[in-house]
Amino acid sequence: MLGVIRHKTVRPTFSAFRHFSSSTKQQMTVRDALNSALDEEMSADPKVFLMGEEVGEYQGAYKISKGLLEKYGPERVLDTPITEAGFTGIGVGAAYYGLKPVVEFMTFNFSMQAIDHIINSAAKSNYMSAGQISVPIVFRGPNGAAAGVGAQHSHCYASWYGSCPGLKVLAPYSSEDARGLLKAAIRDPDPVIFLENELLYGESFPVSAEVLDSSFCLPIGKAKIEREGKDVTITAFSKMVGYALKAAEILAKEGISAEVINLRSIRPLDRSTINASVRKTNRLVTVEEGFPQHGVGAEICTSVIEESFGYLDAPVERIAGADVPMPYAANLERLAVPQIEDIVRAAKRACHRSVPMAATA
């Protein structure tokens, strides 16, 4: 209830906060953070425009584009026909010749319809044209598991897009991330995949005056240490950062000090922050909702093996979604995605606080 009241007092644009003192931390939902970032970037640069299914009249399937049609008109907030390959290709073409499109997918699962334009057209054109044609475009929308929406709405594409040179891949967790990274993505001259999470849209996070300022922007390729610790490093992105932080609280009560790294950027990956942390804690747990094989965790593990092998005191623990398409039934769905307890158990295993898995079998 408190959350609801708090939410209602928050407004989508940052200007409402201007009169608060800079030391006061306000609350803002991820939805409002994304909306205000879009609003500010559209206002700052007339070349930025938004296109996708239902983004205008309906204000976005998840209301991220609320109020933008009214403010910027139908030439800059485009409701498109229902053809992902169409509006993605058109967005890429518009980016080739001067505009900065923000393309919304209703979910990243549907971006598979448009994969040719994202990979073959957007990611490769700057290179293939020898730097003559850049593609300043942002593809954004909810990615990964939500709740009760089955296999074709729950897939995490972080590692898919993360494997493709030419793309930058961002995954915000908090409102600060959402604002700072989306603004960075829109201003960036390269194509950016911006992976949001449906379940985080309504969540509120404290935001500082600096974050609310229209000039606020986060660097692409830099991870954030959300919580410092000395015994074990936990890497996570998007919703799993919240889980990792909760796991760290539980671990703290048991005397284990966990360092939580919010990756923020999947590509480029902040290998130096991860390795520096592992060299300090000597233990690593990677967490993601996507599938384990060739996942983000696999890449992080490789980086640590390559650069910090001698520092590891325990095998790297990898927490990922189950290696199956997402089941619909709630009980099975819960089992298919990482839970806070999974992270706690893995961290303890890494810290040798529990019986090794083999011994329990």
Next chain:
Amino acid sequence: MSLAFDMMRKSSTILTHLKSKKINFFSPSTALLSPQRNPILTNRFNSTTAHIPFTSNPIHDQHVIDFPGGNVKFIPEMRFIPESSQDRIPCYRVLDHNGEQIFGTDFVQVSEDVAVKMYSNMVTLQTMDNIFYEAQRQGRISFYVTTVGEEAINIASAAALSMDDVIFPQYREQGALLWRGFTLQEFANQCFSNKFDNGKGRQMPAHYGSNKLNYMTVASTVATQIPHAVGAAYSLKMDKKDACAVTYFGDGGSSEGDFHAGLNFAAVMEAPVIFICRNNGWAISTPTSDQFRSDGIVVKGQAYGVRSIRVDGNDALAIYSAVQAARQMAVSEERPILIEALTYRVGHHSTSDDSTKYRPANEIEWWRLARDPVARLRKWIERNGWWNDMAESELRNNLRHQLLRTIQVAESVEKPPLADMFSDVYDVPPSNLCEQMKWLKETVKKHPREYPTNISM
């Protein structure tokens, strides 16, 4: 600025009109969900336009239905639309097969300068294709595609455009780039991927591109250029430029989803774009009868609300006139235009196939000899007294000489430097690529005998 706002308001009103009707027509119960009736849904359905009331037109209700998009007549007969019309869509042309101007033709006058330049470019294209093709057969380059039989579409369409118009080619339109001023040496440098290739040796031969000449880099993926052209056209429209986007594709490309998405989006977005389909009868080995059962491509325009024309693709004057008219309409009326040019791919699809294996040799010969677009234009300019045998042999001799020299030069120039492998993946190279480049350079320096000698550091 105020004009822009007026236009925006206008289009918004049209949108409003259609949308409000659509909502009311399809679901009369929408009223129950209106913000006034259901406060819970206030935010969810908070539309900028849905409050505009629906007005029915009782006078016509008996005979027509006022449906989104306009009135539709009611009829008592159950009438299916036939799958094709009795007569095929006719084809516009200016010159007959003998290069004689057909009496009473409606066409754009072409000056002597433009006509001779068009012809010379067509001959240049033909000669360049022959020599590069031979170079591939000699193993000097890995791949090539010729435009043989389609020289008129290449050159005459480019001649009818303005330099500000942005071209999104398939891969058989090097003539358009030639017209715009890409030099023979530049073509050769690309095919031989040497260090002067403006594409830095990154693409297969004949995948040219030039930002300076508003010619988008060729993509090997079929038809992806169609939606890109629509997007670029939208960009030109937003910037209020006096220019359009132009995209080329073949009969095979029209089967890709991108063709359909592109036409539909162009119509909906009112984008100034010209779609030029080179219907040359063959998609590698697939004849058009296995590609579609419609009357070619031209009829598809109407289905998407796109104005269309069918043109004789081997008649340079017809192509020139149609493209110029299309350009005028596209730019001044902000609308897409579809042009289907009927032609024939006289060459193989590329150097990777032998087309005599899948189509009759006499069919190829007939088109090559009896329907040659280059010979047809030559007859017309000769008839006008603008060209003669002497000019012809001089041009052809010079070109052959020049092209042979060009490929010798391109071949002798060194290959791109090692750094070209790593640049342009991103606007600014990321640290991991910088590191990889550094390591590679150090390794090559340390073990020079293990690496090819033609890598410039």
